[in-house]
Amino acid sequence: MRPKPRNSSRPKIFQSPAAAAAAASVTAAYALAKSEKLDFSETEEPIKLVVNKKDVSVELDAVREDKKVMELSLTEARQENSRLREKIEEVNNTHAELSKELLSVQGQLASERSRCFKLEAQIAELQKVLESFHSIESEVEVLRKQKSALEQDMEHAAAATRQGSGGLLSWLSGAPRSSRSF
Template identity: 70%
Template sequence: MEWSQPEVQGDLVTPRAGHAGVTIGENWYIVGGGDNKNGCPETLVLNMSKLAWSALTSVKERDPLASEGLSVCSALINGERHLVAFGGYNGKYNNEVFVMRLKPSDASRPKIFQSPAAAAAAASVTAAYALAKSEKLDFSSLNLSSNGVGNNPSELDLAFEIDALKEEKKELELSLTEVRAENSRLTEKVDEVNGTHAELSKELHSVQGQLAAERSRCFKLEAQIAELQKILESLQSIENEVQLLRRQKSALEQEIERSAAQRQGSGGVWRWIAG
């Protein structure tokens, strides 16, 4: 025998611990739980035949039902099935009993639950807002004991709430200080990057100027090369004319030599006749 992990469908369920569960028929009901920071306010049901999660209901985050370590059971009351929950801890220990009547067919409504990080951020914002409002309250009308806390349970709860909000305010102020420090560091980095960008821009303009000067020199060299090519073409025609003149000169010299030879031949005949 070994464990397997089937594919589960339905609503997204946030990780939790300390929750309570009870099975009724083919449904597994999950109540409460948390992650040591925030309670899970959803009451979930897993249809084990379809392996599909759905949410039955949801309470406030500080509700006793959103506690860790609570107990839950099922009971048949007046012929109807009920869930009964008791106890739990969510910053304080609870001793309330809660009952929920189950309908014959609970229609599941799709719901996307927040991740723990998003839930923590939302809780922090809510706490800061509540603290800002609580600081405006007038607590002079409360009947406090010598220890500074009244004997009324509601006053005790209010004092606990105020202390918790003050702690959360301190944490938020610390986070704000860290964010401001990080913002200052990022500002310095941005200034440094801007300075580097300015220097690189100057170098780029300098290189662009040098490139323009080199381009002008290239244009001048191309013009000189074109002129030299024209000169070379004219030199070729001059060389052709020189060769033609040389051939004419050679032909003329040959003609002169033949004429001289003919004169010498005619003079010898006359001398032979005279002798």
């Protein structure tokens, strides 16, 4: 693993063969251009252009036809772009309207949720009151039974008192006594 010896006389850029060849060709072209000063202003014979008018007119007609086709194509593309812009504008307007409607519906939904929450709270309170009514109703029923039993006891006591007082009066008056066992 020894490092390769470097040729320090050539810069690093010229170390590849392709770079060296390119540099050599540039150097040679520069040297040639310096040594020969070329003058194109004076030529011995004028250059004659031979042009066939028929070929040029055919090519010119073809170019004009291509131009017409391209202009037609461009017009169609512009019309299509215009239609697409109108559709995009329509879709954007619809989107804006739907967004407003969505916000409105979301606001309504939020108010309905709040109202629903309040109603649920009221229902819970009313259920508690209803449960207390059941317990109160049970207490009232117990009190009615107690009252009924008390009233029956009072009726028996009154009847017993009447019978007891009627016996003394009937004894004094001489009326026959009811068969009562003492």
